[in-house]
Every structure is written in structure tokens, then in C-alpha cells.
Amino acid sequence: MMKRQYDLDWIRVFATLAVFLYHCSMFFNPFPWHVKNNQLDSGSILVFSLFIGAWIMPIFFAVSGISVTYALKNRPVTAFFKERLIRLGVPLVFGVFILTPHQIFLERIANRQFNGSFLDFLPHYFDGIYLDFGGTGNFAFFGLHLWYLLVLLVFSFLTIPIFKKIPISGRFSLVHLWLLPFILFASGLFKTQGLGGWDLVFYLIVFIYGYYYFSSEAFKNNLQATIKIHMTLALISSAVYIVWFMKAYPQPGSVEEIIFFAVRTINCWSLLLGIFFLADKYLSFTNRFLKYASEASMPFYVLHQPVIVLLGFFIRDLSWPIPVKLIFLISISFILIMIGYHFVVRRLSLLRFLFGMKAARRKNKAQATYSLHK
Template sequence: MLTNRRYDIDWLRVIAIGLLLIYHIAIGFQPWGVFIGFIQNDEALESIWIPMSMLNVWRIPLLFFVSGMGVYFAIQRRSWKGLLFERTKRILLPFIFGMLVIVPLHVWLWQYYYHQGLSYMLNPAHLWFLGNIFIYVLIFTPLFFYLKNKQESKLFSVLNKLMASPLALLVLMIPFIIEAKLVQPENFELYAMTPHGFWMGMIAFLTGFLCVYSGQNFWKNVTKLRWPTLAIAFILYLLRLQGLTSDLLNYLIPVESNLWIYTVFGFGYKYLNQPSKALTYLSSAAYPIYVIHMFFLFMASFIIFPLDIHPYTKLIAVILATFGGCFISYDFLIRRIRWIRPLFGLKPKSVEIRNETTRLSREGIKI
């Protein structure tokens, strides 16, 4: 069983959240951005949506996979009560705080920008992901702890043998294909607060847990097949981009989505599974930045979009302002003030230092 720290999974979570920020920034330069609640630039940059459309079928499913994997590692050193208590503090508390404090700020910015009356009805907005994850933890905790206590079970043996075969990657896709066929989402990439997002997220969360639970064979498999999965995923993306697979989208997009994710896992396991100071910092920063990024994105859009400058200059300025605002607020405010830390899902500073010291000691790094 895998119990050691998996730095590649930490890196992938950081990268996925970074891509989320870029993706949300790009929405502001699309002609339909305002219709889904984003501040929209008057002059669109539709060409930048070509790479974004590649990301939009796997960026959120990847986060659900990684979240399920994270729970596997969490339960190795916790009881079921400890897990629920820890997830309540680190997921439910920021979720509620975000809905009460963070979300209204960017909603009001949007309303003010478009000369709407200022009002707010409680909603999760971009934090919907946290609500889903907390529900999945509640649902699957009995199963996860049963599997933890049956680590030499027949299920583990079957999964371990299955994951050694390339066919395992096809088998893992089947629930995603069934979900898309049954739910029939109007757009596969519309995950936020939709039945498709909920059920797809649940499948990805459980699959992520089982991939780590099954042992090393899954990781050897995706590492060995990373180039073929990349090639097939890219071909499916090109076909989707040209509209040549429109009659088969509910079948092929889940396949493409999973192939991108397997590719990312394969390259990540080969090249990213090592500690670094950058990862330590970014891994801690990623969650708070996810919580606050929409406020800084909307603030940057509010100030920059009315300027009489080239839209590509605006794009660069919004990227810099959004990332800069997020990192400055994290570095100088969120991580330094003790009572603010838990509101953004951070552990107490003393616990963070102790955990990092223990990690470095286990790795034989002098401190």
C-alpha cells in the first residue's frame, strides 16, 4: 500500500488550481462571459479559447481525482471521526466563510460594473467544488475505512492485478461514459452546481481513491502509456474542435477527459514526484488562492477593462494583477494571521511547522 508522501499529486493539485485561474481569466475575454457572471471585456479574444477548450474537459475532473487521492493518504493516520473533524475544519469552514464573505465581494463588483442594484443571495459560486467534496467525504467515509481495514482484501488483489493491464484504463472510463450518457449534460464542461458536475465529480473522487488504494500498478501503467494516451487525447481534442464528433460527444468526451488525466498522472509520476521548497510554499498557498481568486480577478477586470489599450495587453495585465493580488494577500495576510488561517483551510502554523519538520527529518534533510 502507498503511504509515502506523493509530491507529484501535490504538484498536480497546484498546477490544476493555477490552470483554473488562467481559465477564469480567459472567460472575461469571451463574448459570452457576462452571461455566466463574469466581467467581460468589450473586445473579445476568441482565439485564446482554443487552448482553453482543451483544458475544460479535464481540469475539474482532475481536481476531483486528486481530492479522492488526498483522502486515501489522510485516512492512513486518522480515525473516521478524525477525518470528518479535519475535513469539516478544512473544507466546510472555508466553504461557509467563502459564501458569507468572499463571494459577495465579487458579486457586488459585477453588479456595480454593470450598474445593477447591489444585492446578494447566498450561493457557493466558484466554491461549489468544496461543497461537493465535503458531501463525497460524508458518503464514502464508511467505504474508505472498510477498505483501509481490509488492506489485503480480495478487492485489493483484484484491483492491483487489473491496474497492471492497459485495459484497466479503459475499464476506469466506463462509469464516466455511463454518467454522461444518463445525465446527458448540455455541455460536458458545465460542472458548477449541475447534476452532471455532482455525479461526474463523485465518480472521479471515488476513482481517484481507488487508483491510489490499488497500489503501484496504476502509476506504472499510466507512466508507461503516457505518450500513447497523450496522442489519442490530442486527436480526440482536434476532432472535437472541428465538430466532427458532435453526434458522439457523450461517449467520446469522457474518454478524452480521462486520457488527458492519465497523461497528466503519467508525466507527473515520472517527473514531479520529488520535494522542493517551491512545492512546499505553493501547496500551502493553492487552497487559499482558490478561495480568493475571483475577487482579485473581478477587481482587476473592473479597473483594467475600461482602459483604452490593446486587449492582449489587458489580458497580460489581468493575469499579473490576479496572481499578484492573490499571492500578496496570501503571503502578507492569510498565512501570517493566526485566526484567519482556518478560514482559508490552513492548518495552525505550529502544526504546519511540525509536519514540515517531520517530513524533512524522514527524508534525511538537515534543518
């Protein structure tokens, strides 16, 4: 049995919270999104969006790759596939048919692409494939923000033959810390589908690296020896990337765009290493909060965007200042999500299943009696 890395649980929890804040910022920044505020911010909110967007989805795929290492150690491949279908496939399907239609409806209403009630819109939800913001298709087969679950499910099935054929060697030399950025940069030559700021090939490489190398104890040792370099690169590349983006985004196909992508890649990689180092150093422990938050992370992820879009739609045209709307959107959305999770989702077996949670543990009668008289 492999020793559980609690730092990975902390990373997953904080990354889920970061995604929540990122999508709240999408309501205000200049990037296209489902519903936008009547005033946009190209200052501090945009800076926040750029910084979080640089690493947030890659860290999810890196941690997911590490998690596969543990999953395959503790169960056969058939059980792994079954677990993936239940933990990822079920909430994905639930999200596509239950949590996504109203988001598309609100987007169409906000962009004046549809007139009528939500019930009037429902039959049109299957009209065409939804491909991007403001498009004409309505059926979002990937569940909008739940695309991560779909891609992770596909990656899990595609890579199992590789993982089983090429075992983990347990070796991790310093060369891997410098090799991956070049591989990730080279992945820019392959254009498949961009999601969450990066291409699918980029995510696949990070996922595979997570399985083979980030799970190695030698990785932590080598990272500790070179962390000052990576943290310095993280600070410099973050500043260069954000300022360059805000001042003059390079023309597509230009040499400047290639250099810009190299800066982004270095920024993402160095930030990932910094996060892994800090989590290993300060968060290698567990407590009651982590146990609760770890279990809540998947339902929270599934629920957060549907709530943000709905709440944002109703406040988008109000005359409130942006800071007031931002505080309102973050606080009320968080409260609604947590109330829904704590008092409804986690207490009902069917909803636990639909949100990809494990069945609730039940004390046997003897344990219950002992607890009662203790």
C-alpha cells in the same frame, strides 16, 4: 505509514495555477461569466479555455480521492470528518459571506441589474438563490468558484461508508484503464447539476476511482506500459474536441451531441492519465518551493476569483487591446493575491484558520536558542 507522493502535491499546485489562468481567460472568452470585457476573443483564448476546462476540475477530484486514501490510513473516521469540516467547510463559509457578495454586486452592476453602492446592495445579497450568470437570485450559498469545496465536502461524507465497507484491494489491472471511460460516458445519462463543464455524477466517479485505483502502485505500472496510447489519444481527441466545438457545436439531444460527449470523455480521461504519468516521472521530489506553494494553494484558490472579478470590472471598458488587458489582469491579480497571502494570510492565525490552513509550526524555546547560536 504510506510514502508521500510529491507528484500529487505538484499536480495540485499546477492545477491551482491553471484554474487561475482559466478564470482570467473567462473574462475574455465568449462564455457567460460574472464580468466580461468589452471585446471578446473567440480565437486563441477560447482554445485555451476549452483545453484547460476539459481536465482541470476532474484532476482536482481525482487527486482528492487519492488524498482520502492517505487521510483514512493515518487517522480515525471522526478525526477525518473534523479535518474535512475545518479544511473545507470553514473557507467555504468564509467565502460565501465575505468573498462572494462583491462578486455578485459587480455582476449586477455590469449587467445593469442593480443601481447603487455596494453598501446599498448588501441587504439584497440574501434575495433569492443565485443559480447562474445573469439570474435574479443573489445568495450564492456555494461561494461561486468555491463550489468545489462544497461538493468535495459532500462527497467525503457520502463515500466514507463505502470506503470503510469495501477496502482497497491494491489490485489494478489494465482493464481499469479502459473501463473508466465507458463508465464516465454512461454517467452522461444521469443529469444532476453541471459544474465546471461536467456533471456531479462524473466528478463522483472520478473521486471514487481516485480512492480505489489511482492510489495503487499497480496503476502507475500499467499506465507506464500503455502511456503512448493515452498520449496519442490525448492529442487527437483534444484537436477533434476543440475544432468541433469552435466550428459547429452539436444540437442538444442529437446523435452528434452523444458522439461529441464521447470525444470529450476520452479527451478528459487521456489527459488525466498523461498528467499523472508526467508528474510521476518528472515531479516525484520535493523542495522549498513545493513546500511553500503547497501550503499556499488553498488560500490562493479561495482568493483568486474575487480578485480577478474585481480587477476585471475596473478594466472592462478601457480601450486597451485584449493582449494588454490579459497580461495586466494575469500579472496584477497574481501579485495582489500573493502579496495578500505572503504578508497577511499566512502570518495571522485567524486567517490561516479561515482559509483552511494548518496552524503554523512554532519552534520550541530550546530549538530557538540553538538556532540563534548556531
